[in-house]
Amino acid sequence: MILHENYSLKKLNTFGINASAQYFAEFTNIGEVQEILSQQALFGMPKLILGGGSNLLFTKNFEGVILKNNLKGIELIKEDADFYFVKAAAGEVWHEFVMHCIVAGYAGLENLSLIPGCVGASPMQNIGAYGVEIKDSFYELEALLIADKTIHTFSNAACRFGYRESVFKHELKNQYIITSVTFKLRKQPVFNTSYGAIEKELEEMGVKELSIQAISQAVCNIRRSKLPNPAEIGNAGSFFKNPEILKVQYEHLKNKFPAIVGYDLENVNVKLAAGWLIEQCGWKGKTFGDAGVHKLQALVLINYGNAEGSEIMELSQNIMDSVKEKFEVELEREVNII
Numbered sequence: 464m465i466l467h468e469n470y471s472l473k474k475l476n477t478f479g480i481n482a483s484a485q486y487f488a489e490f491t492n493i494g495e496v497q498e499i500l501s502q503q504a505l506f507g508m509p510k511l512i513l514g515g516g517s518n519l520l521f522t523k524n525f526e527g528v529i530l531k532n533n534l535k536g537i538e539l540i541k542e543d544a545d546f547y548f549v550k551a552a553a554g555e556v557w558h559e560f561v562m563h564c565i566v567a568g569y570a571g572l573e574n575l576s577l578i579p580g581c582v583g584a585s586p587m588q589n590i591g592a593y594g595v596e597i598k599d600s601f602y603e604l605e606a607l608l609i610a611d612k613t614i615h616t617f618s619n620a621a622c623r624f625g626y627r628e629s630v631f632k633h634e635l636k637n638q639y640i641i642t643s644v645t646f647k648l649r650k651q652p653v654f655n656t657s658y659g660a661i662e663k664e665l666e667e668m669g670v671k672e673l674s675i676q677a678i679s680q681a682v683c684n685i686r687r688s689k690l691p692n693p694a695e696i697g698n699a700g701s702f703f704k705n706p707e708i709l710k711v712q713y714e715h716l717k718n719k720f721p722a723i724v725g726y727d728l729e730n731v732n733v734k735l736a737a738g739w740l741i742e743q744c745g746w747k748g749k750t751f752g753d754a755g756v757h758k759l760q761a762l763v764l765i766n767y768g769n770a771e772g773s774e775i776m777e778l779s780q781n782i783m784d785s786v787k788e789k790f791e792v793e794l795e796r797e798v799n800i801i
C-alpha cells in the first residue's frame with residue numbers, strides 16, 4: 464500500500480472540486496487499513512474515509528489522511544424460507560451491487576438503482592429513492608473502530624436510521640470505517656410503486672407484468688431524465704434535504720402558497736419538496752461563474768467546470784437565506800461539507 468502526499472482529489476469527488484489530500488492511501492483488505500492506522504506519523508491526524516466521493520463537497524484541501532475504500536466481494540451468506548442474506552464489501556460500487564441482486568433474483572433494492580457511490584457509504588445517510596430506503600432491507604454492517612482497529616457489528620436498530628440519517632453522521636461520526644454491509648433480501652418481491660413517477664414510467668415502457676427488473680429500469684429511466692450524470696457535470700445529487708415542518712406551519716404556508724408541494728408523514732409533520740421552494744425563489748437554472756443550480760432539478764447544485772468548493776458553499780448559503788426569507792423554512796445541507 465502506498466501513502467501518497469499532497470494527492471489530487473479532483474477525480475475522486477463527483478463535484479469535480481480541485482482539492483488535495485495531505486496524505487492519501489487506498490486499501491483493498493482490512494489488514495492494509497489496520498497497518499496504515501498503526502503508522503506513528505499519522506496518529507492524531509484527521510481521517511476521512513472515501514467511497515465514490517458522490518456525497519461530499521471539499522471546501523478546502525484536506526489536512527490529514529484520506530483512506531479510499533477498495534474492499535471488494537459479494538457473498539450470499541445464508542438464506543431462510545423467505546430471505547437471502549447478502550453481504551457486500553464496502554468498496555463495491557452500489558449500482559453494480561444492485562444489478563447483481565436483480566440478476567440473482569434478490570428483491571428489495573431495485574428502487575435504489577443508479578444511486579452513485581459505494582456500498583460502504585449507503586448506511587451513512589440511509590440512502591433512499593422512489594419510496595424505499597436501505598433501512599428497509601438492511602440487516603447488519605461490520606465496521607472497524609479507528610481508535611483500536613477492532614471490528615464491530617451493528618444491527619439495523621443500532622444504526623439508528625432516519626431520513627438521510629444514521630448514528631454514523633452523529634454520535635459515531637468519523638469513528639468507524641464501514642467494511643461490509645449485509646442485506647436481507649426477499650425471495651418473493653414486494654413491489655413498491657408508491658412513487659407516482661414509477662407507475663407512469665412503467666406504463667410508458669409498456670410493462671404488463673411487474674418485476675424487479677422492470678422497476679429498476681423504470682427508476683433508471685426517471686433518474687436519467689432529470690438528474691445530471693456526474694461523469695458529465697459535477698454534482699453530488701440533492702444538495703439539501705427535504706425539510707420537515709409541523710402540519711400547522713404547512714397549513715399556514717399552503718394558504719399563502721397554494722401550489723406548495725408537501726407530503727404528509729406518519730407523525731405530525733409534513734415533508735416539503737425543497738426543489739419547489741428553491742425554484743420559487745428563482746434559483747433554478749441560474750449560474751454564477753462555474754457554480755450553478757441545475758436547470759431540471761433545483762435541489763441539485765452544479766460545478767460546470769472550475770468552481771471552487773467555497774463558491775458552491777456560498778451559493779448554497781444564499782439559497783438557504785432566500786428560502787428562509789420567503790417561506791420561513793430552514794433548509795439543511797444533505798451533502799457532507801469537508
Ligand code: FAD
Pocket residue numbers: 477511512513514515516517518519532553578579580581582583584585587588589590591592639640641642690691692693698699700701799
Ligand atoms: P462518499 O461521498 O465517498 O462519502 C460520503 C460520506 O460517507 C463521507 O462522510 C465519507 O467519509 C463517509 N464514508 C464513505 N464510505 C465510508 C465507509 N466505508 N466507512 C465510513 N464512512 C464512509 N443519495 C440518496 O440517498 N438518494 C439518491 O437518490 C441519490 N441520488 C444521487 C444522484 C446523484 C447524481 C449523485 C451525484 C448523488 C446522489 N446521492 C443520492 C448521494 C450519494 O450517491 C449517496 O449519498 C452515496 O451513498 C454516497 O456514496 P459514496 O461512496 O460516493 O460516499
Ligand code: EPU
Pocket residue numbers: 591592593594699700701702703704705724736737738739740742747759760761762797
Ligand atoms: N420540484 C420542483 N422543482 C424542482 C425540483 C422538484 O417543483 O426543481 C418538486 C416537484 O413537485 C416534484 C417534487 O419537487 O414532484 C419532488 O421532486 P423529485 O421527485 O425530483 O424528488 P426530490 O424530493 O427533489 C428526493 C431525494 C432524491 C431522490 C428522489 C426520488 C432528497 C433530498 N432527495 O428528491 O435523492 O432521488 O427524491 O426519490 O430527499 C439525493 O439524496 O441526492 C437524491 C437525489
